[in-house]
Every structure is written in structure tokens, then in C-alpha cells.
Amino acid sequence: MSLTALGIGAVIGSGIFTVIGTAIGGNPAALADWRASPVIDLILHHGHIAGRPGAGPALALSLLLVAVVCCFTGLCYAELASMIPIAGSAYTYTYATLGELIAWIIGWDLILEYAFSNMSVSVGFAAHFVDLLDWLGVPMSPKWLSPAYLPQGLTDLAGNTIYAPGWHFGFNIPAFLIVILLTVVLVRGIRESARTNNIMVLIKLAAILVFIGVGLHFIHPSYYHPFSPNGWSGMLAGGSIIFFTYIGFDSVSTASEECRNAQRDVPIGIIATLVICTTLYIAVSLVLTGLVPWRSVIGDAAPVVNALRRLTLASPNTLLHWTRLIVLLGAIIGMISSILVFQLGQARIWFAMSRDRLLPDTFSRLHPRFRTPAFATWFAGVLVAIPAGLFDVGTLAELSNIGTLFAFVLVSAGVIVLRKKQPERRRGFRVPFGPLFPILSIVFCILLMAGLPVLTWLRFFVWLVIGLFVYVLYSRKRSEFYTD
Incomplete structure (x- = not known):
């Protein structure tokens, strides 16, 4: 039960309030372009779809696929974590087991993962903050509340165009400020107590349950037709884009060393976490697509609360009015805690790689007063805050x-x-059925990666190539294992 509670607290974050919109609606382009098409669509249909297709109401099935992938991957993660008797990330585990080069690749990749996930979340926070201002009756100019780059443009709830697609003169100030403020908190040092974490988890769960309970009374069954508007390509793209909302499940696997019976408790904890969270996520996606047409959430970084807002404007209702506030507060609290945890994790990656002499020593220097890796924390903060002010949630979530x-x-x-x-090495937990589950994990992960646009793959490969150049020209020569 403790493992399951830990997992639910980590998985139930901000993604379900934010990224679910771009998963349902997709990230359409004005013209068909093979670079903006998912890899799987390019292979099967020669890229006839303009942009990344949305899953529509079929996102419920996408979430089931993601849960299955996470189950296989979580078990693999648990075995690797149980071989290393210290807490840490995938970088720490691979450094100790697979060597420096693979650890560098994973560390460089984790920097991308942590940075862009927090950019997505901070953009989502900004959208919810704007909604809260609207609920309080405090209007503000959209110029300073929306990203500078808007691939679908920006419209109001009545469908009137505020900005055309592309770049405009503006900056997402709330997204920028929340990252900077939390960076200051992390530099000064923070220790999150179990009680505080449990309270935040309860608030997030309450917001989700209230939305589901109230939303069920306002569903339009006609919005479920067609259930899968873009077929298999849309379902796969939806699962690919919402995958990172589940990554908190690895907190269950990292606790394997503390289990009384890891071989039994870890699989139960991972599966129970995924069953409960998937059930909630599916319920939210079905309620959301039943409340508003699935196309209406395209480019929306706050689709859940905006759906309630549309319903309230269409037919003023006290219950919907207060439900919107509850969901807003739950989402905002969930996003603040999520940004805090992932910024802390990102700074630790910079710190760990610097400590292993793969990055400059300044990243592992501690603040003389607060004893925190101040430079790494500030670097991670600025790295996230500026792009969060410039780009939309769909582009950031893809990377x-x-x-x-x-x-x-x-x-x-x-x-x-x-x-x-190393068959003889001690393992506190072993993935069942030999190599079958790890192989299935690899296959399913690659399948989900194929649901992402070609342009995202190109950007990712460029990031990896840059990382390898940095390793060969700089990091490898600083390594303690380097010999001329």
C-alpha cells in the first residue's frame, strides 16, 4: 500500500490537466508536410496527414496502451535499480552497470526529458493561472500570457482570432516567472515532508474526482462520434504525446531496496499504481471529450478547466462555476509540485554528471550557505524558463x-x-519471464516513439549528436577513466 500511494502521488501530476488537450486534439499543420507527420504515418500512408493527428475520444485506448508499456518498463527499471544500493536516477544506475558512454547518453537524454517536460508543465500552469484570473474577474492582455510561437494561432472562446498562426510579439510571463520563483526556492533548499506530499496528492485526486463526478451530468453522447477520428495513427500519436504524464511510476521501482519482499511488492505496487491512475486518466479523457467537441481542445494548455468555462458561459450554472474553481486550484497545486520535483531532478542530473567529471566542476559546487548546487539549479531554471515563454505546449511535449x-x-x-x-550479480528484484518483458518494453517504446512527428525525431537526433560531440571533445578527456 505504501508503494502504491508513493506511485499515485508521483503519477497524478499536471499532465492530465494540460497535455491531455494536445493528445486529444493533436498538433495540426496548415499544409501536409512529411516533417510534421508521425513516423508511423509516413511509413504506412506516406505522410498524408497534416501535422500530428489527435486521438479524439479514442485517447482512452491510447492511455491503456501507455499503461501496458509503463508496466513492462517499470519492471525493467526496478531490476536495474535493485542492483545499485543507492537512490538515484537512470543515469546513476547505468553509470554503475553499463559504463560511462551509455550513462552519458542517458544523462544527456534525461536533461532533454526533464527540461522539456517542465517547459510543458509551466506553459500549462500559465494557462491555468490565466483561467484563475478570469474566474476572479481580472482581465489581462493575451500578449503577455501566451507563447510567442503559436502554430495554431490563438482564438477566444467565441472563435474570434486573436493571433494568426506563427510568431507574434509577446511572451508567456506566468510560465517564465513560476520557473524562476521555484528555482529561487530550490537554491535556498527545500525538504518536502511526507505529510505535505500526501496533502497535495489528496488535493489533486479531489480535483480529478470532482471534475469526473460533475462532468458526467453534462455529457453529450454525440461528441463521441467518430470515436477514433484519425484511426490507429491518431491513437498512437495520442499515447506518444501523453506518455510523460506517467513517468512518476519509476518512484515505485527506486524504492525496491526498502521493500520487505521486493519480488512480490514491486510488481504489485507498479501494477496497482498504473491501474488506479489509468482508470482516473481514462475517466477524465472520456468526460472531457463528452463535454466539448474534441477539435475544440486543439492547442489548449488548460483543456479541462476551459471545457467547464465553455459550459458555464453557454448556460450559467453555480455548480459548474465552483467546480471550475476546485479543478483550477487542484491543477495549479499539482503543477507547482510537479515543476518543483522535476527541476530538483534536473539539477541533480547536472550535479551528478559534473561530480563524475563529465561536465564542468561549477555544476557540482555547493552554495556556501544553503549547501545546494546553486549554479546547476539556476542553469536548469533559466534553461526551462525562457523557452517556456516562447513555445506552445504541443511542441514542448513532443520533445x-x-x-x-x-x-x-x-x-x-x-x-x-x-x-x-553479469548473471551472478545480486538483484533485489528480477523481471519475470526472462528477457520477454524487457523485449516487449523496447518494442512498445519504439512503437510509441513512431507516433511522434519526423521533425521531433530530427530535433532529438541533433540533440544526441551534439551530446556525443561534447562527450568526445570534452567530457571523455576529463573522465577519471581516460587514458591517452
Whole structure:
């Protein structure tokens, strides 16, 4: 039960309030372009769809696929974590088991994952903050509340165009400020107590349950037709884009060393976490697509509360009015805690790689008073805050997910490699059914990666190539294992 509670607290974050919109509606382009089409669509249909297709109401099935992938990957992660008797990330585990080069690739990839996931979340926070101002009756200019780059443009709830697609003169100030403020908090030092975490989890769960309970009374069954408007391509793209909302499940696997019976408790904790969270996520997606037409959430970074807002404007209702406030507060609290945790995690990656002499020493220097890695924390903060003010949630979420999926491919492959190279090494937990589950994890992760646009793959490969150049020209020569 403790493992399951830990997992639910980590998985129930901001993604269900934010990224669900771009998963349902997609990220359409004005013209058909092979670079904006998902890889799977390019292979099967030669890229006839303009942009990344939305899953529509079929996102419920996408979420089931993602849960299955997370189950296989979580078990692989648990075996790798149980081989290292210290807490840490995938970087720490692979450094100790698979060597420096693979650890560098995963560390460089995790930097991408943490950074872009927090950019997505901070853009979502900004959208919810704007909604809260609207609920309080405080209007503000959209110029300073929306990203500078809007691939679908910006319209009001009545459908009137505020900005045409493309770049405009503006900056998402709330997204920028929340990252900077939390960076200050992290530099000064923060220790999140279990009680505080439990309270935040309860608030987030309450907001989701209230939305589901109230929303069920306002569903239009006609909005479910067609259920899968873009077929298999849309379902796969929807699962690919919402994948990172589940990544908190790895907190269950990292606690494997503390279990009384890891071989029994870890699978139960991971599966129970995924069953409960998937049930809630599916319920939210079905209620949301039943409240408003699925196309109306395209480009929306706050689709859940905006759906309630549309209903309230269409037919003023006290219950909807207060439900919107409850969901807003739950989402905002969930996003603040999510940004805080992931910014902390990102700074730790910079710190760990610097400590291993793969990055400059300044990243591992501690603040003389607060004893925190101040430079790494500030660097991570600025790295996230500025792009969060410039780009939309769909573009940012795509890069976050491909980084996450690639890291999980390497973790799953690492389990197979270590079974061959170090069969005698102690494992507190072993993935059942030999290499079958790790292989399935790799296959499913690659399948989900194929649901992302070609342009996202190109950007990802450029990031990896830059990382390899940095490693070969700088990091490898600083390594403690380097010899001329």
C-alpha cells in the first residue's frame, strides 16, 4: 500500500490537466508536410496527414496502451535499480552497470526529458493561472500570457482570432516567472515532508474526482462520434504525446531496496499504481471529450478547466462555476509540485554528471550557505524558463516524450545486457519471464516513439549528436577513466 500511494502521488501530476488537450486534439499543420507527420504515418500512408493527428475520444485506448508499456518498463527499471544500493536516477544506475558512454547518453537524454517536460508543465500552469484570473474577474492582455510561437494561432472562446498562426510579439510571463520563483526556492533548499506530499496528492485526486463526478451530468453522447477520428495513427500519436504524464511510476521501482519482499511488492505496487491512475486518466479523457467537441481542445494548455468555462458561459450554472474553481486550484497545486520535483531532478542530473567529471566542476559546487548546487539549479531554471515563454505546449511535449521513451529503451536493453554479462550479480528484484518483458518494453517504446512527428525525431537526433560531440571533445578527456 505504501508503494502504491508513493506511485499515485508521483503519477497524478499536471499532465492530465494540460497535455491531455494536445493528445486529444493533436498538433495540426496548415499544409501536409512529411516533417510534421508521425513516423508511423509516413511509413504506412506516406505522410498524408497534416501535422500530428489527435486521438479524439479514442485517447482512452491510447492511455491503456501507455499503461501496458509503463508496466513492462517499470519492471525493467526496478531490476536495474535493485542492483545499485543507492537512490538515484537512470543515469546513476547505468553509470554503475553499463559504463560511462551509455550513462552519458542517458544523462544527456534525461536533461532533454526533464527540461522539456517542465517547459510543458509551466506553459500549462500559465494557462491555468490565466483561467484563475478570469474566474476572479481580472482581465489581462493575451500578449503577455501566451507563447510567442503559436502554430495554431490563438482564438477566444467565441472563435474570434486573436493571433494568426506563427510568431507574434509577446511572451508567456506566468510560465517564465513560476520557473524562476521555484528555482529561487530550490537554491535556498527545500525538504518536502511526507505529510505535505500526501496533502497535495489528496488535493489533486479531489480535483480529478470532482471534475469526473460533475462532468458526467453534462455529457453529450454525440461528441463521441467518430470515436477514433484519425484511426490507429491518431491513437498512437495520442499515447506518444501523453506518455510523460506517467513517468512518476519509476518512484515505485527506486524504492525496491526498502521493500520487505521486493519480488512480490514491486510488481504489485507498479501494477496497482498504473491501474488506479489509468482508470482516473481514462475517466477524465472520456468526460472531457463528452463535454466539448474534441477539435475544440486543439492547442489548449488548460483543456479541462476551459471545457467547464465553455459550459458555464453557454448556460450559467453555480455548480459548474465552483467546480471550475476546485479543478483550477487542484491543477495549479499539482503543477507547482510537479515543476518543483522535476527541476530538483534536473539539477541533480547536472550535479551528478559534473561530480563524475563529465561536465564542468561549477555544476557540482555547493552554495556556501544553503549547501545546494546553486549554479546547476539556476542553469536548469533559466534553461526551462525562457523557452517556456516562447513555445506552445504541443511542441514542448513532443520533445519531452521522445526523450523519456528513448531513456526507457536504454534501461530495458540494459536489463538484457546485464543478464548476459553479469548473471551472478545480486538483484533485489528480477523481471519475470526472462528477457520477454524487457523485449516487449523496447518494442512498445519504439512503437510509441513512431507516433511522434519526423521533425521531433530530427530535433532529438541533433540533440544526441551534439551530446556525443561534447562527450568526445570534452567530457571523455576529463573522465577519471581516460587514458591517452
